[in-house]
Amino acid sequence: MLKYEVTHRLSTAYHPQTSGQVEVSNRGLKRILERTVGENRASWSDKLDDALWAFRTAYKTPIGCTPYKLVYGKACHLPIELEHKAYWALKHANFDLKTAGDQRKVQLNELSELRDQAYENSLIYKEKTKRIHDAKIKNRVFNVGDQVLLFNSRLKIFSGKLKSRWSGPFTIVQVFPYGTIELS
Incomplete structure (x- = not known):
């Protein structure tokens, strides 16, 4: 980090959207490094200058230029x-x-x-x-008394890969406006 004058700052892990552009850039750099670094992955820092040059001079579709x-x-x-x-x-x-x-x-x-x-x-x-x-x-219409499964989108933060993200079945008790539903 000293070599490239990078200040390391931590972003909130639960809000990856706050650093979306950084994540996209890092993913692109990582992909370039994966292709250029050989079997000895310890040499990645030697290839970083070339990878940065390749990334900065490559055409980016969202911005319409390099x-x-x-x-x-x-x-x-x-x-x-x-x-x-x-x-x-x-x-x-x-x-x-x-x-x-x-x-x-x-x-x-x-x-x-x-x-x-x-x-x-x-x-x-x-x-x-x-x-x-x-x-x-797809626009779903839920009615009181319907049986539904609940999708746990936060499971990736807490527990393993093989655990199901779906729990239930639950019964719909009340349907509120704008898609909010009370389950029992």
Whole structure:
């Protein structure tokens, strides 16, 4: 953690949604490391720089671009690409100061627009995912006296993998508005 200047902070275990983006990023990094680290898994820290580079330069569907492009406002160029474009790079580096300043202002405006577009893309992606999820939810109508099973969604926190998450049967005593049900 000292090497990469990471401050370790604990998030609430019962609210993983509070760090959803971090969890998604970590899962992507873990997947890259699993593929690149060989039999000796102790060498993962040697491959971390390469894994981070791969993650930052990979296209992300929710934002519609790469994280690298969001930070720097342009696609990344590998050293071999720059070698072939040396003349192009020299030409762009040798602007006079007024032209370079104007060019930089344009680039900063483009970067701001790019980030706004990524934010909008992210919202659209989330709404689309929510629509797909909500379409799969079946609307159930429960009546007093029905026999039902209760699903324990917190079981993963407390006990083993092979224990059933369903308990019951229970009888419905009262049905409240907005889906709340009293069981006995």
